């Protein structure tokens with residue numbers, strides 16, 4: 519499970535709020551997938567859950583990218599590239615999902631947990647430092 523940590527706070531209320539919402543959604547979804555794994559997987563359901571994570575995450579990235587563009591953030595391109603890498607791997611995981619796949623949950627959890635905790639601490643925190651320094 520992905521756990522909210524104080525060190526993830528970047529100090530922009532709207533973004534911190536969305537980060538917490540994302541963590542909640544991801545944890546809720548992982549539990550649902552786990553429950554479905556135990557009762558026999560329903561591919562359709564799992565794809566719906568993954569699709570929701572993808573949609574909410576890409577809406578969040580769009581907000582962040584809009585703010586970065588607004589303040590002419592010089593590290594915009596690599597930050598956006600990191601966002602796209604996560605969205606691509608979510609799509610890959612969706613493509614690879616089969617009803618028999620017992621490793622899906624673990625792969626999804628590993629990818630999301632490591633990506634988000636790294637990204638919050640590095641890219642998002644750097645964006646906030648730049649924004650505070652130029653204000």
Ligand SMILES: [Fe+2]
Nearest residue numbers: 537578582642
């Ligand atoms: Fe973010």
Ligand SMILES: [Fe+2]
Nearest residue numbers: 582637641642
């Ligand atoms: Fe970001």
